[in-house]
Structure formats: C-alpha cells, structure tokens
Amino acid sequence: MRKTSKLSGADKAGLVQSGFSSMVLGEAGGISASPVWSKVAAEQAAAHDRILVIIELSGGNDGLNTVIPYGDDAYYNARPHLGIRKDKVLQLDDQFGFQKTMTGFERLYKDGLMGIVHGVGYDQPSFSHFSSMAFWQTGAPNSGEQYGWLGRMADAIDPLGHTKNFLVNIDDSQSLAVRAMNHVPLVFNDPDNFTRRMFFEEKQAVAAIDARGNGSANPSQDFLFDIARSANNSEQLVRDAWNAYESPVDYGLVPWGLEKVAALISADFPTKVYYVPYRNNAFDTHVYQGDLHARLWSYTSDHIAAFVRDMERLGRGDDVVVMVFSEFGRRVAENTSLGTDHGTAGPAFVIGKPVTGGQYGQMPSLTDLDDGNLRFTTDYRRIYSTLINGWMQHDQASAILRDEFSPIPLFSRTN
Secondary structure, three states: OOOOOOOOHHHHHHHHHOOOOOOOOOOOOOOOOOOOOOHHHHHHHHHOOOEEEEEEEOOOOOHHHOOEOOOOHHHHHHOOOOOOOHHHEEEOOOOOEEEOOOHHHHHHHHOOOEEEEEEEEOOOOOOOHHHHHHHHHHOOOOOOOOOOHHHHHHHHHOOOOOOOOOEEEEOOOOOHHHOOOOOOOEEEOOHHHOOOOOOHHHHHHHHHHHHOOOOOOOHHHHHHHHHHHHHHHHHHHHHHHHHHOOOOOOOOOOOOOHHHHHHHHHOOOOOOEEEEEEOOOOOOOOOOHHHHHHHHHHHHHHHHHHHHHHHHHOOOHHHEEEEEEEOOOEOOOOOOOOOOOEOOOEEEEEEOOOOOOEEEOOOOOOOOOEOOEOOOOEEHHHHHHHHHHHHOOOOOHHHHHOOOOOOOOOOOOOO
8 A cells, every 4th residue: 555645734835835836746635647537536526516717817907998888978088099989889788898809708798607896906006917916816915925815725625635636727837826835736738748848868767766656764755756756647647638628619719728627627637726817918908909909808708608618518517617807907098009007996707607697896986086097896805705605615715815805696596
C-alpha cells in the first residue's frame, strides 16, 4: 500500500510557496492517475456536482456600452459619439439593452438564465489594472491578502484537500484568485502542449523518479516526488480529455477557453471551480473604442452562450453557474480619442439554469458622479457571498471574505 505524506498543512503550504504553486498535488489534493477518470473520482464528483466557472474580462470593460442605459438622456450627453443609439440596442426593457453584437447574451437573458448585477465595485477604488484585479481576485481590497478568494473557499470547503483538483485555471500562469493554502490548482493553456519541459536526456531519469514509490526516511522528499508524479499524470489526463472531447456546439469565432472547461467537464473531472480569463488586457479601450468593443462582446457573448448550451447538451446544465466580471468600469464621459478611460463601477453577470434571471442592484446615477466616475451601488463581495453560500452551499462566506456581505437573491429558486 502506498504511504501518504507526513507533512503538515503548513509544511505543504511552504513548499507550494517555494515554487510548486502551479503543479498538482497527488494523494493530498491532486488528480487521479487512472484513465480519463477513475471510478473513485467519478463517485466523488457525483457527491457534489456543483461547478462554478469564473470569467475575468481583463482590461476594464466599459459597462455603460455593455448594459446600455438607453433610457437615460445623460448617457448620450456624456457620450455624443460613443453612445449607442436606441435603434441599435437589443432592448431588455424600457431602460436597458445590449449591443447588437451581444445576441448570445440577449438569448440567455430572455430565457431567464442570466442575472445582471448593476453598479458593482468597491470603496476607495484603484484605477490600476494590477491593483484592482488583485483586489477582485483576493476579495480583499487594500489588504495585501496573499490567497485568492477562490483558494480560501477551496480551503474552507475541503480543508484537507480530499477533492481532487478542486481548482483549475485556464491560463499561461496561475491567477492569484486560485492561490490556496491546502489546494494546488491545475494550470494550463494549451492541452496538447500541457507537459513538463525537459531535455530529451532527462526523460528517462524523470520517468524513473515518477515510477518510484514513497517510503523514504524523508517525508519532504516524498511529498515533492508525489507532486512531480501527479503533475505528470495530470498532464496526460488533460490531453486525453481534450482529445476525446467532441461537440457540435459552435464556440464562436474566437474560442478563448471555455471549450477546454467543457472538455474536462465532459470527461467527469471532479473540479469544482474553473477560472478563465479573457486575457491580454483586451477590454482596455482608451482609443477608438466603438468597433473594437463591439467585436470583443461578439466573441465574449457567443462563447459564453455556447458554453451554456454545451453544458445542457452534456446533461450538466443544472450543475454549472458562470460569473463574469472585469476589474473596473470606465469613466462616464468619452475621451477625445473616441475611447473611455479607467473608471469605477460596472455590471457583473451570473449565468446558468440554476440562476433566477433578471436585474439586481441599483444602476448608479450618470449625473451624481465622483470626479467623473460612477459611485458603486453593489459591493462585489456580495456576489462572492452569494456564490459561496447560495451556489457552493458553504455557510461560512463571512469567514472566507473576512466580513459580512449580504447575499443577492440570485438562487431563490429551489436547487
């Protein structure tokens, strides 16, 4: 029988912080070594099927040209060139609508699968991409918090790391949002190239290390060998899942990550949280925003709507909830370069069959501004609290978020 590591949680956390933060733990929280998924892992997944997918729109999305307040003349006064006219809006009601390129989002909303949360932000906002994104990713503005809110949630729900690969991050590098003490996220971008880099001459030695069992007198060494062996296993499993995945669903002109999440869900990976960014500061639209922003939302809206359809096709529609956010909004007035500059509050979206669709929170005033910026009306941690309590069904959101934040009734239906 294989021996388990004797390291304490603190010892493991120290090793992770020392450079193993993007690998996969073995028996203490990693991925199973059996073909695309083991019976044990499948049973574990079935015990708690709920999956949370977080989508980060990097760059600071312009919320006013996303959920367009076409019923408010102040919008057009502030944006004589960038304001999207009423006849070019996909109207949701007599006040708000989407861009014409957002037909995927329009369908989701009108089918009751989307909650729009207005005026999302936080007190004393930062206009720095790096700082504001860190605040969103940690759920702790201006605090220096070292772990992400999703990482702390994983630690709270499964403090011993029994859930295999609780966290998956589709990216080139690990996001702060998924950094945890007792869980090591699985991080990859291209499944076909998800493999350890090494020289050819090293492969035989590394394979021999992977094949050895535990049982040395050095538990730290055993733990590190476990990580290396499990990383190798997970690489193969991800590639197998990706190569086995086929879908008739069109993920749009620019598939930017959710198709990889769908492949893992299709392969019954027991992951509970997926973190997927639309990368490269794409939504930082300072110059000639109009056409660029419309294209970005065409790609985004189509891709997310396709993922929701694919989950329904896979029979997992009731199990998956998606949350979409950006690190900040844009200023109310357009700039002289026909773009918009860094601002504060904006809309967030919570999507899926379990969601009670509609609009939540108060739209900020477009005239009562804070130095040209919207005054936020919904603290973003209320959404986090809602997802932790209402969706993931963990009743200690206040401990994870370091404070009490009233939930939003996005999950009022029985689920």
